[in-house]
Every structure is written in structure tokens, then in C-alpha cells.
Amino acid sequence: MDLTKDEMLERAKKPVEEAVKLHRYYQGKMQTVPKCCIRDVSDFAIWYTPGVAEPCKEIKKNPDLAYEFTNKGNTIAVVTDGTRVLGLGDIGPEAGLPVMEGKCMLFKYLGGVDAVAICLDTKDPYKFIETVKNLTPAFGGINLEDIAQPKCFYILDELRKDCKIPVWHDDQQGTAAVNLAGLYGGLKITGKRIEDIKVGFFGCGAANVATIRILISAGVDPKNILIADSRGVLHPDRTDLEDVKYDVKRHLAQLTNPQGISGGPEKVFEDADAVFCYTKPGPDVVKKEWVAKMAKDAMLF
Structure with a gap:
């Protein structure tokens, strides 16, 4: 059924209201429970002292x-x-x-x-x-x-x-892996080749940086990549990238955008086959007129 704007907003508020109530009710989401069989207190001699000393000694010999x-x-x-x-x-x-x-x-x-x-x-x-x-x-x-x-x-x-x-950063590697999988699916549907596509990135935080890296390793040409942060498109002449804090951005500015395109985030959408957006949440952050300028059969993540 079709919902009005007010009905959609009301539905969107529901999980937020429930979250506060239910988090307080359950006092969190996780707990610790034993996985072994405890028939009565005598089993503590197996799972704790004195029996537990034996596996400890075995691990001491072989960690x-x-x-x-x-x-x-x-x-x-x-x-x-x-x-x-x-x-x-x-x-x-x-x-x-x-x-x-x-x-x-x-x-x-x-x-x-x-x-x-x-x-x-x-x-x-x-x-x-x-x-x-x-x-x-x-x-x-x-x-x-x-x-x-x-x-x-x-x-x-x-x-x-x-x-x-193993050490894994979910916001980097987790997001990048899912994005690459999604891109593979989109390329299969559209018939486009990964080495030919033009890719835009709106946002230059951990998620997009890791996605850029994995997409390049998968075959996306860095010359076909355009990135915008909150200050606009990354290019080598950006003076605010000289700060050591922006070392990652400075490297990406040298690696991508050989045409030296400048301007606001709308530039990364122009003729792009795929755009990945990891920036602030909220309506109108990505504008419909930007999306309208993307290539035929484009993918927006």
C-alpha cells in the first residue's frame, strides 16, 4: 500500500522510540552463560578447581x-x-x-x-x-x-x-568487502567491465578509503576515480591537504583524478557508473539532480 509522507515519518520514528524503552527493559543485549553441562555443584571440580589445573598445564606446554x-x-x-x-x-x-x-x-x-x-x-x-x-x-x-x-x-x-x-576493522574491511560484492553484482546485471567504469566517492572517511583500496586491487582504474570530502573534490592542488592529518587524502589526491577536476561533491556523480556515499546522514545530503547526471545503468551505494 502507498503511504503518505507523514505516515512514513511516523513509521521511521517507531524503532527509535522502541529502542530506548527496550534497552532499558533488558538492560542491554548480551549476557554470558556456561556452555558446559553442570549437573550439580560437584561438577565444579571438573570445570574449576582442582580439575581445571590439568588443561592449564597442557596449555602451558603448548599455547x-x-x-x-x-x-x-x-x-x-x-x-x-x-x-x-x-x-x-x-x-x-x-x-x-x-x-x-x-x-x-x-x-x-x-x-x-x-x-x-x-x-x-x-x-x-x-x-x-x-x-x-x-x-x-x-x-x-x-x-x-x-x-x-x-x-x-x-x-x-x-x-x-x-x-x-586476526585483526579486522569493520568500518574499513567489512564495508569494503560488502561494497565490492555489491559492485560485482551490479556489473553482472549491467554488463559493464570493472576496468572501464567511472567511480565516484562522496565522503573520504575510513569506509570509503578502504573501498577505494579494494576496488583498485579488484581492477578499477585509479584514473577513473573521483573523490569528494566535505571541502570538495580531491585534487593535487588542494592546499588544505598539506597538513599531516590528511596524509591519506593527499595520497589519494595524487593517485586519482588526473584531469584535476575541482568543485563540490556533485562532480563525483557526473557520468559515473557507480558512486559510493559514506557521509553525514539525513535528507538532501545526496541530491536527486546529482543522481540524474549519472551514467546509464548506474549504481548508487
Whole structure:
């Protein structure tokens, strides 16, 4: 059935209203429960003391046995500093906790993987890295979440280099993998070739930067890429890219847009076969007249 604008707005408000009520009612989304059989208190002698000492001694001889004797291999740490939470920005570690619990819920419900929300009270990337490295003995993998850029790139690279377990930044690698899969599907439907398409990016945060990298590795020609941040299209003559903070953007400005196109975000839509938008939420951020200027059979993410 067709809904009026007011009816659509009312329907959109419903989850927001329910979220506050139900989060308070359940006091969060996650809990910890035993996975072993406990018939009575005498079983504690097996699962805790004195029996637990035997698997401890086995792991001491061979640390890899932690994956056989404990839940390490099926436990993920979801770690954030709360500096780039959803579309809310830097709201802090406590305010980011509901989102991290939500990610843990997705791991468990969709993949059967146990996950623990860990919100660190530091904005220092070096302290963040050191803390996560010290946590790795208890986990089989690290899922980084909602960390501001540009430090999110450095944190990911350093942890992947030093940690013995997989480290993944959802906002970078997770988003990029889904975007590439979506692009492959779109190319199959439209009959276009990945090496020929013109691709635009509206926003230059972690999600789009990682997507740019994976699309280039998959065959998109950097010369056919145009990127716009909040100040406009990236090009080598942008004077505000000289700040070290924008090192990633400066590199992308050199790698893409060889024509030196300048202007606002509307430029990335012109004749584009695909555009990826990761910018602030809300109506009219992407304007319909921009979309109308995209190429035939275009894809908008």
C-alpha cells in the first residue's frame, strides 16, 4: 500500500522510540552463560578447581592448545574508543557501548561467534594499540569498531603487523568487502567491465578509503576515480591537504583524478557508473539532480 509522507515519518520514528524503552527493559543485549553441562555443584571440580589445573598445564606446554581447551577460537573482542560511532561522531566509550553490544549480538545471532564489547577510555592511538595487544591471549580475533580517522588506519596496520591473531576493522574491511560484492553484482546485471567504469566517492572517511583500496586491487582504474570530502573534490592542488592529518587524502589526491577536476561533491556523480556515499546522514545530503547526471545503468551505494 502507498503511504503518505507523514505516515512514513511516523513509521521511521517507531524503532527509535522502541529502542530506548527496550534497552532499558533488558538492560542491554548480551549476557554470558556456561556452555558446559553442570549437573550439580560437584561438577565444579571438573570445570574449576582442582580439575581445571590439568588443561592449564597442557596449555602451558603448548599455547596452541588454548584453541582446543577453551573458547578462545570462537571469541572475538569488539574494541572501540568511541570516537566515530555510527553517524554520531565522538560520543565517548560509554555512549558507544550499546553499539558494541549490538555488534556482539550480530556475531552471535548471525555467525554463532561469541563476542565481548570492550570500550577503551583513551583517544591515544599508542595506548589503544598497547591495550589491544595485551588483550590478545584471551581472544581468537579482534574486531575494531568506530574509530576516528586518520588514526584508525595506523591502529589497524600496527595491530595486524604485531598480533598473532586476526585483526579486522569493520568500518574499513567489512564495508569494503560488502561494497565490492555489491559492485560485482551490479556489473553482472549491467554488463559493464570493472576496468572501464567511472567511480565516484562522496565522503573520504575510513569506509570509503578502504573501498577505494579494494576496488583498485579488484581492477578499477585509479584514473577513473573521483573523490569528494566535505571541502570538495580531491585534487593535487588542494592546499588544505598539506597538513599531516590528511596524509591519506593527499595520497589519494595524487593517485586519482588526473584531469584535476575541482568543485563540490556533485562532480563525483557526473557520468559515473557507480558512486559510493559514506557521509553525514539525513535528507538532501545526496541530491536527486546529482543522481540524474549519472551514467546509464548506474549504481548508487
